[in-house]
Each structure stands twice: as C-alpha cells, then as structure tokens.
Amino acid sequence: MDLHESEDVVAFRAQAAAWLEAHAPRKGSVDDFTIGRDRAFVEGCRRWQATLFDAGWAGISWPTEFGGLGRTALFDLAFRVQQARFGVSGAAFDVGIGMVGPTLMVHGTAQQKERHLPSLLRGREVWCQMFSEPGAGSDLAGLSTEARRRPGGWVVNGQKVWTSYARFADYAILLARSDRAQPKHRGLTCFALDMRTRGIEIHPIRQMNGAAEFNQVFLTDVALPDDAVIGEVDGGWTVANTMLGSERGLAGDEWPGVPELIEIARNRGLAADPLTRQHIAATFVGQEILRYLNLRVQSRLGRAEPVGALASIVNLFFADHLRRSATVASSLLGPELLTARSQIGLAGRWQYHLLTAPSVRIASGTDEIQRNILGERALGLPREPRPEPVAATLT
Ligand SMILES: Cc1cc2nc3c(=O)[nH]c(=O)nc-3n(C[C@H](O)[C@H](O)[C@H](O)COP(=O)(O)OP(=O)(O)OC[C@H]3O[C@@H](n4cnc5c(N)ncnc54)[C@H](O)[C@@H]3O)c2cc1C
Incomplete structure (x- = not known):
C-alpha cells in the first residue's frame, strides 16, 4: 500500500483548510459548539453537517451513487484532521454517517437507502x-x-x-x-x-x-x-458485524494532541526541559503511529475490504495513546487541570479528555476482548472456551 500522498490529496487538504478558515468557528470562540455537551452539542453537529452538505464537503469517501464525493479514505482523513483544528465536530454522526450509512449500503433495501442515506449526509438524521x-x-x-x-x-x-x-x-x-x-x-x-x-x-x-x-x-x-x-x-449478527467492523476501525481525531502539549510547555517555560521534551516526543511518535494505522484501516474500508484484526490493533493503540497523552498534559498542567471549571481553554479541554480517556478502553469492545480477537484471529492461538447455547442461558 502506498501511503505517499498524491498531489490531489495535498491540493484537497489546502482547499479544505482554506474553506474551514473561512467558515468554521475557532476553538474556544463563542461559536465553538464543542464546548457544550449533550443537546447543544448534538444540535451544533446537525448544523455543521448541514453546512458541510451545502458546501459540498459531506460524505467525502461515500460512493457518488449514495450522494458522496466518491473520494478515497485519504481525502476523508485529510479533511477530518483539518476540521479538528476548529470549534466544530461531527461526533453526533459517528454512528449514522460512520457506521449505519455504510451498513445500509451493504444490507439495506433500496427503499431504506433512499430514505436514510441522503438525510444522513444532510445532517437531518442522528x-x-x-x-x-x-x-x-x-x-x-x-x-x-x-x-x-x-x-x-x-x-x-x-x-x-x-x-x-x-x-x-x-x-x-x-x-x-x-x-x-x-x-x-x-x-x-x-x-x-x-x-x-x-x-x-x-x-x-x-x-x-x-x-x-x-x-x-x-x-x-x-x-x-x-x-x-x-x-x-x-x-442480524451479520449486519451487526458489518457495523462493528466500521466502529472498531475508527480512531477519533478530535482530541487535543501534540500542538496543544507544545503550547502548554511553551507557556510554562518548559519547552527546553529535557523530560518534558521526551514526553512530548513520545506522544508525537504515538500520534504518528496512530495516523498510519488509521490510514490502513480507512484504505481497506474505502476498498470495501474487511478491516479484520487491524481494527483491534487501532482500538488498543488508540486507548493507550489517549491515556498516555492525557497523563503528559496533567503532569504539565498540574492543579490547573484538576481545578478547571469549564472547557474553554486548554486546561479544561485536557481535563475533559483525561476523564474521558478511560472509557475508550471499554467502548466498541474492551481491551481484553480486542486482545482475544488478536490472539484468535491474527495469531492463531487456541480459542477461548465458548459459553453454552442461548436457549440454555436465557431461560
Ligand atoms: C464511551 C462508550 C460509548 C458506548 N456507546 C455505546 C452505544 O452507543 N451503543 C451500545 O450498544 N453500546 C455502547 N457502549 C457499550 C460498550 O459496547 C460495552 O460497554 C462494552 O462492549 C463492554 O460491555 P460491558 O460494559 O457489558 O462489560 P462486560 O462485557 O460485562 O465486561 C466486564 C469486564 O469483563 C471483561 N471480559 C468480559 N468478557 C471477557 C472475555 N471473554 N475475556 C476476557 N475478559 C472479558 C471485560 O474486558 C471487562 O473488563 C459504549 C461504551 C462506552 C464506554
């Protein structure tokens, strides 16, 4: 697989960055809806998805026959990485656009596709x-x-x-x-x-x-x-597995990362501190590995190939990377991280991520389950004992 970016992707990224600069609110600004949670957040995601649709940025890697742009996963990733720099999110559509849409493309009836796929891209269905x-x-x-x-x-x-x-x-x-x-x-x-x-x-x-x-x-x-x-x-098990295949393959890109750690280190006069530099460099290595793993998954999804055990590797690595980077942030920010009362500002954002990171070890299959999958499907180790049939367990 060639991970080298084509001129097309480079040009697409520049175009996306320019459009986002002109249309997306800055992080921490009054229009940054990612600061809110729950209903305000979901409504913000709906508005943003509609904006993307109107401007022709929705469904970048969806096939054109389903209203997408028909680009490869590399284009999608290029856009999402740029988008993550702004105060916007598509997280409320992770299930719909990220998982349900591709599942309906495979298993849905013509009527289901017609009814849901366009609405998903327009931001009308969470x-x-x-x-x-x-x-x-x-x-x-x-x-x-x-x-x-x-x-x-x-x-x-x-x-x-x-x-x-x-x-x-x-x-x-x-x-x-x-x-x-x-x-x-x-x-x-x-x-x-x-x-x-x-x-x-x-x-x-x-x-x-x-x-x-x-x-x-x-x-x-x-x-x-x-x-x-x-x-x-x-x-339904076949349908669920198609859906879980997409879910387990995706590692989010909306978490604060290395640039934010560097900003904190500079603000605190720690940019030249050897230990701080080592921690930030290690986080950078993790971030890059994750980026390449993500590209491999996205590329397989883009070619409609099964993601297989690779998705478990991404899931495990992502959970570990988040935990480590949140720990680096908390050692740099100290009590400021613990006492932040809102998500405006870096301390508040990192506090939120520090408290969210443990859930990533559970969501879409726990770390133990991911290791079981790798042991059995990638390494050919003996299968773990299977429980008794459902008729016996459910009565
Ligand atoms: C952030 C987040 C979002 C979620 N969103 C959704 C959602 O939208 N929809 C949805 O349906 N679900 C959702 N979930 C649920 C998630 O899929 C489950 O929590 C997860 O599959 C684990 O199931 P459980 O919580 O019942 O734990 P259990 O399965 O009860 O596991 C308990 C412990 O036992 C271990 N364990 C269990 N079986 C084995 C085994 N065979 N070998 C070794 N260890 C084992 C587990 O690793 C874990 O440590 C979400 C979870 C999180 C954290």
Missing part, C-alpha cells in the same frame, strides 16, 4: 446504536431484548444500556432476539427504529467527565413495521 444490554456487552450475542412477529410487523420488549446520544437521536439501529430456539449468534435481527415510536423510555446516565451522553433505554411493546428489518430476518 442515529444511535442499541446493541449493549445490562447482561450483554462483550458477549453481545447473548442479548435478550426480544422481537416477536405479529401481523404486519414486530413488537419489541427489553432494555438497552450505554446507548450514546439516544435522547437526541431520530433513529436507532436495534439488535434484538427474534428466535430463541436458534443458537445465539443466529436468531438475532437488526431493525431501524424510529425513536418517536411509542413505548421507548430513555434515562440519561451522567458520566465522570460531566456529560450525559449515555442512556438506559427501556422498550415496552414497541411496534415496528416489517420494512424496518435491516438485512435478513434472524441474520
């Missing part, structure tokens, strides 16, 4: 992912939320948890058990759930970083039409 349950996280296929057939559709009962952005979402991609008699990886079905449907009750969960992005979701006699099914009935 999606959440309703997979995890109190009794099913790492062992996702053991989930027990039940979808029963009824004339003309389905009725769903159960409970989901850790559902990011559920309170603000228009749709959810829901994984539910449709046939208890089958082995647990079969007998699951994926649905597109309109979040305005009666019977959905959402309770936010406050996290230690102050945000309440997570939610518990209770589903009581929620009615779904037949055309809400994504992929095959009882084939």
